[in-house]
């Protein structure tokens with residue numbers, strides 16, 4: 001499948017994996033609907049991609065954890081954008097590494113609200129239109145934290161296990177349609193993820209990727225592009241992708 005003149009909706013589009021995916025899709029001539037909270041970044045990305053790749057980019061300042069914002073943005077879209085060819089549920093975050101019993105309640109809520117409820121809200125708005133159109137790919141960005149649990153991972157791991165469960169559930173429910181559901185589960189990818197997790201502590205964040213070559217957002221964008229451009233009868237259900245020097249969430253070889 002070629003992406004030229006297709007439409008992709010991407011959440012969490014202004015940084016990391018979302019931004020790289022927007023760029024990789026735009027390079028193929030794909031029009032974009034980019035959803036994120038930071039409007040200045042959205043506007044800057046829109047003008048860069050439109051100018052560089054001559055594609056149309058629509059932007060939505062939306063916090064995916066707020067259903068009324070998701071719904072209002074969805075309702076404001078012209079019909080053809082309500083039924084994209086590709087939906088990338090990328091928005092997600094982790095907060096902290098405390099033990100479960102010490103976790104601040106607002107951090108627990110935020111992770112579930114964005115990673116799980118936000119993904120469901122966006123899916124439930126766009127996917128019915130994709131079903132009506134009779135084609136499309138849904139890409140959910142999961143994590144190896146949805147395959148394993150590691151010290152301090154607790155709630156984040158629970159949300160990513162939920163992303164795996166929701167992806168599998170959706171695949172079952174869409175089995176009689178031409179739609180495909182793809183879950184991408186990365187290990188260490190160097191993005192703002194760790195700066196957010198450690199609430200701005202750049203040193204702690206840098207330590208996460210220290211001594212190894214991590215994955216970069218472009219590596220994941222490249223994989224997402226691969227999965228959505230397979231022939232329509234090919235559904236890549238799940239892909240686990242890690243840096244070469246990572247074997248599990250905790251077994252990581254680092255050079256001193």
Ligand code: 8X3
Pocket residue numbers: 142143144145153186187188189249
């Ligand atoms: C991010 C990967 O191992 O930091 O989803 O949880 S990990």
